[in-house]
Amino acid sequence: MLNIKTFEERLDRQAPALFIMPAVLIVLSFSIFPLIVSLFVALSRLKFVKGGIEAKYIGFLNFKKLLFGSQQYHFLGKFDQLTAIGYVIMSVFVILILVWFYRYFRSNNFSLVGTFGRLVVATGLFFLLMLTLINLTTPKGLPGTLVVTLVYVVLGVVLQYMIGLGLAMLCVQKIKGRNFFRIVFFVPMMITPVGIAYLFRMLTDMTKGPFAPIVMLLGMEETSWAVIPWGARIAVMIGDAWQWIPFMFIILLAGLESLSIEQKEAAIIDGAGSWQIFRDITWPTLLPVSVTIVLIRLIEAFKIIDLPNVMTNGGPGIATESLSLHAYFNWRTMDLSGSAAVGYLLMVVAVFVCLSFVSLVKNQVEIAQQ
Amino acid sequence: MNLLKLITKKRSLEVPSILESGLSYIVLGVWAFICIFPIYWVLITSVKEPHVVNQGPFYIPFVDFQPSLHAWDFVIMQESMNTLRPFFNTVIISLISAFITLLIGSMAGYALVRIHYRPKIVSIACFILILILAILLITRMGLDWRMVLTSGTAIFLLFIFTLSRRFKASLGNNDIGFWMISQRILPPVVVVIPVYIFYQQLGILDTYLAMVITYVAINIPIVVWLMRDFFFGIPLDLEENAALDGASRFRIFTTIVLPLAKPGLSATFMLVLILCWNEYLLSLFISMTDTQTLPLMIASMNTTRGPQWWYMSVIIILMIVPVILIALFLYRFIIRGLLVGAIK
Numbered sequence: 001m002l003n004i005k006t007f008e009e010r011l012d013r014q015a016p017a018l019f020i021m022p023a024v025l026i027v028l029s030f031s032i033f034p035l036i037v038s039l040f041v042a043l044s045r046l047k048f049v050k051g052g053i054e055a056k057y058i059g060f061l062n063f064k065k066l067l068f069g070s071q072q073y074h075f076l077g078k079f080d081q082l083t084a085i086g087y088v089i090m091s092v093f094v095i096l097i098l099v100w101f102y103r104y105f106r107s108n109n110f111s112l113v114g115t116f117g118r119l120v121v122a123t124g125l126f127f128l129l130m131l132t133l134i135n136l137t138t139p140k141g142l143p144g145t146l147v148v149t150l151v152y153v154v155l156g157v158v159l160q161y162m163i164g165l166g167l168a169m170l171c172v173q174k175i176k177g178r179n180f181f182r183i184v185f186f187v188p189m190m191i192t193p194v195g196i197a198y199l200f201r202m203l204t205d206m207t208k209g210p211f212a213p214i215v216m217l218l219g220m221e222e223t224s225w226a227v228i229p230w231g232a233r234i235a236v237m238i239g240d241a242w243q244w245i246p247f248m249f250i251i252l253l254a255g256l257e258s259l260s261i262e263q264k265e266a267a268i269i270d271g272a273g274s275w276q277i278f279r280d281i282t283w284p285t286l287l288p289v290s291v292t293i294v295l296i297r298l299i300e301a302f303k304i305i306d307l308p309n310v311m312t313n314g315g316p317g318i319a320t321e322s323l324s325l326h327a328y329f330n331w332r333t334m335d336l337s338g339s340a341a342v343g344y345l346l347m348v349v350a351v352f353v354c355l356s357f358v359s360l361v362k363n364q365v366e367i368a369q370q
Numbered sequence: 371m372n373l374l375k376l377i378t379k380k381r382s383l384e385v386p387s388i389l390e391s392g393l394s395y396i397v398l399g400v401w402a403f404i405c406i407f408p409i410y411w412v413l414i415t416s417v418k419e420p421h422v423v424n425q426g427p428f429y430i431p432f433v434d435f436q437p438s439l440h441a442w443d444f445v446i447m448q449e450s451m452n453t454l455r456p457f458f459n460t461v462i463i464s465l466i467s468a469f470i471t472l473l474i475g476s477m478a479g480y481a482l483v484r485i486h487y488r489p490k491i492v493s494i495a496c497f498i499l500i501l502i503l504a505i506l507l508i509t510r511m512g513l514d515w516r517m518v519l520t521s522g523t524a525i526f527l528l529f530i531f532t533l534s535r536r537f538k539a540s541l542g543n544n545d546i547g548f549w550m551i552s553q554r555i556l557p558p559v560v561v562v563i564p565v566y567i568f569y570q571q572l573g574i575l576d577t578y579l580a581m582v583i584t585y586v587a588i589n590i591p592i593v594v595w596l597m598r599d600f601f602f603g604i605p606l607d608l609e610e611n612a613a614l615d616g617a618s619r620f621r622i623f624t625t626i627v628l629p630l631a632k633p634g635l636s637a638t639f640m641l642v643l644i645l646c647w648n649e650y651l652l653s654l655f656i657s658m659t660d661t662q663t664l665p666l667m668i669a670s671m672n673t674t675r676g677p678q679w680w681y682m683s684v685i686i687i688l689m690i691v692p693v694i695l696i697a698l699f700l701y702r703f704i705i706r707g708l709l710v711g712a713i714k
Contacts, residue, residue, distance in 0.1 A: 008618055015619040016485045023478035023550070023590050030561060030587035031553045032498060036505055037564035167401055170394045183701055184402045187409070190697040191690045192648035194665040198686055199408040202415065202679055210411055212427045242404070299555050306650045310669050324651065327559040331655070336563055343560035350557060 042340040062341035074318060074326065075342070077135040077144030086133040093129055097122045100360075121356045128349075145318065145326040145342075146349065148233070152322060153301040153353070156237050156244075161294060163241070164248025165286075171249075172256040182253070189246040193239075197310035200239045229319035232312045236320050239307045248293060255289040256282070284368035291361050298357060302350040323349075409690075416441055416683035423679055441680040445688075456667040457688060463578060463663065464646035467585035472639050474586065475593025476601075480627060482547055482594065483601040484609070488540040496529045515571070547598060550591040558588070562655045569656065576658040584656060585646045592645070593638055600634030601627065640700050644693050664689045 011018070042062055044055040066075040082090070104110055104118060132150060135143040143151070171181055188196070206215050206224055225231030259282060267277050305324035308314055314321035314329065321329070323346040330339035414430075415423065417437035428434035445453050481487075504522040508515050565584065566575070574580045604627060612622050628635065650665045657663065668685050671678075 011620065012618040016481065016487070019481035019485065019619070019623075020478045020487065020546070022474045023594060024546070026474065026583075026587045027550055027553055027590055030565070030584075031556060033501065033505075034561040034564040035556070036502055037567070038560050040505060041563055041567075167398070170397055173391070173394060175391050175394055181398050181402060183698065184405050186697065186701060187694055188405050190644055190648075190693045192650065192665050192693075194648075194650050194669050195686050195690050196408075198668060198682060199412060202683075203408055203411060208423060208426055208679075210407075210427045210429065242408075246405075303557050303559075303651070305559075306665075306669075324557060324559045328651075328654065331563065336567075340560070340563050343557060343563065346557050347555075347560050351555060354555060 038340045038344060041337055042344050044337055046336045062337050066341055073144060075144045075146055076131065077147055078140060078142040079134050080138035080140040082133060083138055086137045089133060117359060121359055124352050125356060145321045145323050148321060149302065149323045151233065152237060152304050153298060156240050157294060157297045157301055160241050160244050160248050164245050165252050167249045168252035168256055171253055185246045185249055188243050193243065193306035194310055196239050196243055197307045200235060201311055204235060226312060227316050229316060232316060232320045236307050236311055239311065244297060251289060251293050255286050259285050287368040288365055291365055295354060295357060298354050302346065412683045412686050415679050416687055418680055420680055441684045445681055445684040453685060456662045456664050459661050460647060460663045463581045464643050467582045467646045468639055468643040471586045471589045471593050471642050472635065475590045476597040476635065479594045479597030480601050480623060482543045482598050487543055487546060491539045491541065492533050493530050497526060500526050551595050553591050558651050562652055566655050575656065576660050578661060580656055581653065581661050584652050585649065589642050589645055593642060596638045597634060600631050604630050637700060640696050644696065647693055
């Protein structure tokens, strides 16, 4: 009895460490340890030998191959001269960036670190936008996996957010059956992406799918979305949107419901129109929530792999191949170091885009919360 | 005039006009249809005969075509299909991982609420440095990893006890919580290759153990984050009274805190269960034949004769129905779980 008591006391003294250590150790061993090892793998050439793996250090050759060498077409796509549209978009972007900097220098709280961070964000976004335009708006340009992923992420998240917000605005009105809609809209989110990929392959079958009569009516039964690059990409994005619009919807609806009615009523008495109410009352309240969910979606969207893998297998060609899928294909052909290099570049781009997003909208949120 | 305008405007806020609500119903109805229709289509495809599927679209059973259960019979009863094994793999792996994740994660979540930690920056830096050194030694010098591991741990402990007295800079509970959730930004592709090599060295590739460890590791941050929020809502006095009576922290945790957090625990459990159930990428790398899960099985079902939609539909239903049922029953809890991170 005495023995048990002292054991329990001794255990209790260690309780703080015992409570948190398992979680910390597991997360550590699955984040920092793989990150470091992954870097080593990406910097070397791996060979499967009898009884294990042989690693030979080769420096940045794997990255060089992806960025400048034989795999450049796969990762960065094919280049061409910018066309007129490209120049117009680039100059608009540059003007916006200059305005952003101008505002920052005019404000009182500017520092050296902040300026440097903004410079990094501006140059990074400049190159990403340039690459996208070179790949997508020029006659000879073809997007590589990087730009395809960016298209999925940026276009996809914007689309999902807009539709989710629209549906939430409709659903927040006092109409009957609100809960019914909420539960129905919630269902797609819970289905595994692989299942969704097959669902959409079934639905988009041009001759046997449910929309075949419409296709027949339009006289397009000979065409197939799967062989047109943009058709395939849009199909993947529709599948992704079908799954994730509910997420946007549910959280934005909760955000809208937390809006105080009194404020709205006061605005109406002051004679504000519905657009004014949206701009001055609804939007500022929704902004912090919006930033959070867009950030969550940005983080998750960069990991997209199941939908393109099952729906199109990355094809036609590499038109729908995301970076994760690129890494997986490399891994499947036993090119472990190439796979790790792609994974690392994906991480760099994902972290950069997420941080840029936060730094771009931070000011807006602060203004809205005042 | 002004008053009239005010009244009509006011009405439009409380109860939308007939035109407005009609339009809203149409849009919402269309979206509800978009949400439900794909699932309906799988359901009816699963009871179609192959020739019915191949002849073109038919929409309503008994009216358009005669339903039959041949695909269900084949998928579940036929030995060669071997559906049940992936199904039970998925069930077992998800249940065990969700349970362990919940246990470890809620302990950490509770600790982050009630105990104040001050991890020293020096010891963290030390740890990472020694880790890099150890990996360098193993990969470049070819030293035995067990030896490096033990000596590394010893050096690290030595450093902690000597160095940490001098440097006081430390982090707080919020930093730990934020660090955990920030792990979500790591693409699994970066993580999975070292993990694959590691499992291969240990010889546990394609076992339940490997799958469970992986799933636990990737889901712990979510559980910690969610449970932390639930534990914040539990009143402190009960625990303080128990502590005055001499109960240990573990006893307080198991007899007072956990029962009070039951709703949160069950919701988080279900959320993790669904995440494990649907997981695809990691199992794609780690599992082969023995621990194949349902998402993998479906993904690999593209046969040379073209996809056999009727069989596939059955497996898709087997895969998504449990999840949808859980989701519908625990709708409110799961929503609350989702909202925790986004709305503060």
